[in-house]
Amino acid sequence: MPPLLVVFVGFLGILLYLGGLGSPADHMRDMPVAIVNQDEGATVENPDGSSTDQELGKEVTETLVKEVNDSGEFDLQEMSMADAHDALTSGDVYGAIVVPKDFSQRSMDLIPASIGGDGDGAQPTIELVTSPQAGSMSSRLVTEGFTPALESVSSNLGEQLTSGADQQVQARQKAGQKVPDVTTVAQDILKDPVNVDTHAWQDLDGGTALGMGPFYWSIVVLVVGMTGSIAVTTLVDGILGVVPVEMGPSFRKYRTVALSRLAAFFLKWGIMIASSAAAVGLMMLAAHLVNMPMPNGGLLFLISWLSICTISAATLGLLTVGGSAGLILSMIYLIFLGLPSAGAVVPVEALPDFFAWLSKIEPLHYTWLGVRDVLFFSAEPNAGLEQGTWGLFAIMGCSVLVVAVIAPLWDRLSGRRGLIHGTHNAHNVPSTPPETDGPGTAAQGGRLSA
Structure with a gap:
């Protein structure tokens, strides 16, 4: 399975990216x-x-x-x-x-x-x-x-x-x-x-990366939203005792706190909503340090914050519904399908029909529309800011709705995460030592039970 997954990811990446932009x-x-x-x-x-x-x-x-x-x-x-x-x-x-x-x-x-x-x-x-x-x-x-x-x-x-x-x-x-x-x-x-x-029509200002500034900004927003959600999921699940927490040589298993999948989703998403505001603030500070023009800075902050909240909702939703497979699904949805359909590198009118349709459901496309409008088009609502805002809210709402419907169903089918269905023994280890034939074996069994 692991090597097949690597092969599949490489094939799919080239197929989708160059297939859309080639x-x-x-x-x-x-x-x-x-x-x-x-x-x-x-x-x-x-x-x-x-x-x-x-x-x-x-x-x-x-x-x-x-x-x-x-x-x-x-x-x-x-x-x-x-x-x-x-x-x-x-x-x-x-x-x-x-x-x-x-x-x-x-x-x-x-x-x-x-x-x-x-x-x-x-x-x-x-x-x-x-x-x-x-x-x-x-x-x-x-x-x-x-x-x-x-x-x-x-x-x-x-x-x-x-x-x-x-x-x-x-x-x-x-x-x-x-x-x-x-x-x-x-x-x-x-x-x-x-x-x-x-x-x-108008010369580009310095610091706009020859017009690619809005796209690069949107890529950073995407990375913050997706990787931040994965990191938050890993750490929160570790603290809840769902998975072990490993930091360098340290390996620790916390006591299991069996939250419902829906409650765990909102806990993680709440962390992302709060932390992403600070992340956008530091992004704007970094942009100021490298002399990137930021007209309408307040709107740039808001559309970036909304974008990270939306991307994190989609990522956490896929992780909640798909489990470990949600990592691959997030990468396919947000990166492999999102980059070629964003409309930033190639206009939507020059994309194959499939990718032009994809742009309607991809958060990166709506993020780029809003950021481009704020940076280049004086934040005119009809220049992309309005469309980008409503598109992000729609994707966010759909992500939360899917989790609200499927997460309780998963809890009923297999029990809460961290607990094996039908028992509270998280490690599935025998509660009594197995029968042994000698002291050495019995000691090993005792250590295993402990």
């Missing part, structure tokens, strides 16, 4: 991204003397929305600049595409500039705004996901501009005007006119 681009679906069209258009003089209004920004926006949304990987949403700012502030979108006011004007000015006419030849720009605060990999997914689409936009626009330049050249030649040759550089710019400016 290929995020293959599982992307409806990642929300904003698109803002600020283009004011341009008026273009035709060779025949008439003029035409061009709204290239509108064309680009409509093309991108159709092509990107048809792929199913992103949910590209048209917004005003103010709405896009609010969406980035609350973490509702992972990035934004911004078409500036002079997009059409700069695009059309390339035509006369390339054939020796008016125009400064400045290329039109499209901004690709990322949000590193939303997640460590979201910026990369947005950048890599939209680069081909924006390259296609530039190529299509280049065909229009090249055709327009050819028409201008032909019109001038017919009018007997001398037209300079279009240089190779000008031809290349006309074919690929759009310059993509990729930048972050």
Whole structure:
């Protein structure tokens, strides 16, 4: 059993962790991204003397929305600049595409500039705004996901501009005007006119671990809640006489105090609730010493405390219901299933369906949502703090409910822990020495009985 367990744990860890995070681009679906069209258009003089209004920004926006949304990987949403700012502030979108006011004007000015006419030849720009605060990999997914689409936009626009330049050249030649040759550089710019400016919506502060600070904080919270619960269980069970207490060379068996499983659960959980408050306080002191920014420190304390209380309730619940198997069950539930489904490394929208569903029942996901909101999004309730809080309370309530139902049933089926069912002899040792054939054997029996 022990070696098989080691093999199983290693296999399961890689299967779940890399299975959830190994290929995020293959599982992307409806990642929300904003698109803002600020283009004011341009008026273009035709060779025949008439003029035409061009709204290239509108064309680009409509093309991108159709092509990107048809792929199913992103949910590209048209917004005003103010709405896009609010969406980035609350973490509702992972990035934004911004078409500036002079997009059409700069695009059309390339035509006369390339054939020796008016125009400064400045290329039109499209901004690709990322949000590193939303997640460590979201910026990369947005950048890599939209680069081909924006390259296609530039190529299509280049065909229009090249055709327009050819028409201008032909019109001038017919009018007997001398037209300079279009240089190779000008031809290349006309074919690929759009310059993509990729930048972050807001720069990350120092001490935030390049945006991973909320996730690292959540991992520490998870470790404190899980390992603390295991340690409390071991020590409390030892003091209650359920198991021996071994500290280095010391080995001691306390007198058995046969509490019910439910009472033992609430005793251990009460210890965790009280001690976790102090643990969070020292975590914040350590964060201050290493210059980690902690805006909204009071809310950071509360969401961290709530998280440890929830994780300890889940861990102690599994230990109460599963006994020794609860150790493995806790590791599988909280670590092997929790890490890949947290949404911190890979956005939930880029996880396989199974792991995206798991995020709804994993405390690490809700802890990260709340901590990320407090640290990066001004503690706006709709940016994750509200969802994280209610998710943690729901998991905590379910854990307590399961223990309240199953623990008394286990007591009725097998008796209280530390006592063998049907007898009060905890060690199951014969109360009288066995029959012996000689003094030496009898002495050994006496020592065994003692």
